[in-house]
Amino acid sequence: MTTKTTSAPPAAGPRKGSRRRPPASSATKVGRPGFAWALPAAVFFALFAIVPLIMVAVLSFMSWDGLGSPEFVGMDNWSRLMDDPVMFQSVWLTLLLTVLGVVVQTPLSIVLGVWAAGHQRNRAVLSVIYFIPLLLSATAVSVLWRALLDPNFGIPAEATWLFGDGNLFGEQATAIGVLAFVSTWQFTPFHTLIYQGAARAVPQVLYQAAEIDGAGRYRQFFHITLPQLRNSMITSMILMIVGGLTTFETVLILTQGGPGTDTTISAYYMYDKAFKSFDFGAGSAIALALVVSATVISLIVVRVSGYDKMRSTMEGVS
Amino acid sequence: MRRRPHYLAGAGSLFWLFLVGLPLYVMLAATVRTRQDYAENGPVSIPDSFTLDNYTGAFDSGFGQYFFNTLVVTGCVIGIVLLLVPPLAYAIVRSRGRTTSAIFRLFLLGLAIPAQAVIVPMFYLISKAGLYDNLLGVILPTAAFCLPMSALILSGAMRDISPELYEAMAMDGASPRRMFFQLVLPLSRGGLSTIVVFSALQAWNGFLFPLVLTQSDSAKVVTLGLYNFQTEHGIDIPGLLGAVVLSMVPILLVYLFARRALVQGLMGVGGK
16 A cells, blocks of 8 residues: 555665665566466467457447358447337446445445454454355345245245335336345445455554544544545445446346346346347447446546556455 | 444444345255245244255256366366466566566456456357357356456565565576476465465356356256256245255355455455
8 A cells, every 4th residue: 555655665665676786686687587478368368358359349230140140230230229218228227226336335335344344352253244245156146135035935025014015026116126235235245345454454543643632433434544445445436336337147037127128237138139139239239338338447447546556465354 | 453342333234244144044044944834934934844855956956967067167267277377477577578568458457348248259259169058168268257357366466575585586597487486386375375266256156158158957057057946946945045055055165264365365356
C-alpha cells in the first residue's frame, strides 16, 4: 500500500535503490529471463481467449445455426436486436440487478469486513461459517435456494406472514428480489475479504491519534476507516459490476429468465438466442456488447486501482 | 487492534450469521431426513427421521461418474496452470523487455473477459477441433480462463523475493533457468499453493463450459449433474440437497486444509 511505503522509507529503500549501485546493476542484467519464458502461457491464452474474442466480433456479422457454415449477413443481427424489445429489457434488467448488487453488498461487506478485521472472541469460528457461501459453486447456491424457496415445500410456505402466497418466482418484482438476494448471499463474503484485508492495513497510529483527540468509535469509523478503504471500495465495486454483467447460472437455474421474459438478463438472453434458438449470430452480437462493457470497466479498474503497479498481495492475512 | 467491541459491526455480523446459518442448517437437516418428514414438518423443523438415502440416491443417479469427470478436469487444469503460470510470472517480475510487459498487459485485460463473451466461438472452435462432448474440450478453455488471475497472484508473490538474492546468484554466474529452479520456485511455494487452490475452485465449480461443450452422461461434471438433477427430480428436495452437499464436500475439505492459501489468494484480488 502506498501509505506503508511513505511511512517507512528506510525499509523500502534497499529494494528500489539496489539498481543504482553500479556493480549490482551490471550483474542483475545478466541473469534476467527473456520474454520466451512468458510465451507458452501467452500463446495458450491467446488461442483460447483472445482468438475467440476476435471471432465473436466476426460472428456477430454472420448468420450461423450451429451446424452449417457461417454466412456473412452484414448488420442484420445488429439491426434485428435494435428492434427487439426483449433485448432492451435485458439490458435494463442487467443494469438494475448490477446496481442492486452494489447498493446492497457494499455497506454489508464493509461492516462485516471491518468487524472481521478486529479481534473479537469466536471470530475465527464465525469466519469459517460466514465464508462457506464463497466456496460453493454458483450452481450449488442456485439449486440450494431454488429448493429452499420452493413455493410448496420451502421456507416461504412456513412463513406466509412474510411471503404471502409463497410463490416468489411468479412475479417480476419478487423474482428480481430473489436474484439480487441470492447474489448477495453468495458474493458478500468475497467482498468482505477484500475489506477485511484493507481494514487490517489501516495504520494504527491514525486511531491512536484520533483517540487522543477524543474522537468516538463512529467518528473514527467515518473519518478514518471509511476514507482508508476508498481504493478497496473502487476495486470491489468494479468487480461487483463485472460480476453483475455476467451473472448467468443464477438466472438459468432460479428463474429460467421468467416468468415470461421478466428476468431475462443479457447473459441469459445470449445463451437463449445461441444455444436454444440456434441463432448464433444474434448470440454473438449480445456477447460482444457484454465484452465491450466489461472491457471498458476493466480498463477503469487498471487505471483507478493501480493493479499494474501492484507490489505485494501478502499483507493483512490472518 | 480494537479494545471495545464495535456494536454496529457486531450486529451486522450476527445478522449475517443468521442469513448463512439458517439455510445451511435447513440444507444439512434436509439431507438426513425422509422426503415425507420434510414435506410434513417443514424445512426449518428438527428432523424426526434419520436416513442416508438422499446421499445414496445421488450416486444412483450417476454422481459417481460425474465426480470422477470433475476430478479429471480439475487435475488437468491444475497441471496446465502449474506448467504455464510459474514461468510466466517469473518473466513478468524479472524480465525488463517490452514484449513481456505487453504480454502482462494482455493478461490484465484478460481478467475482464467473461466466459460468456467467448462461449459462442468456443463452441465453434471446440466442435471444429473434434473435442465436443470430450473432457479435453472442457479442460482447455477452463485452464485458459484460470491463467490471468493465477498470473496476477503468483507474480504478486514472486515480487516479495528480495532482489539481493537474485544478485547474489548472478554474481555466481547463474543462468535465468537456474535462478528459476533454485531460487524462485522454492521461495514462491505459498503463491503456488494459492494458485493451485484457486484453479481447483474454478475448475470444480465451472458450469458454463461443461454446459455448452458436453452433452452425454459420460462427459458430465458435478455442477451439470446438479443442474440436471434439479430439472428432473426438482420435487425431491431432500434428494436434491443431498446432491448439493455431496458436490461441496471436496471443496470444504480443500478449504479446511488450505484455508490460508485460499483466503490469501482471494484477498489478493483486492488490488492492494
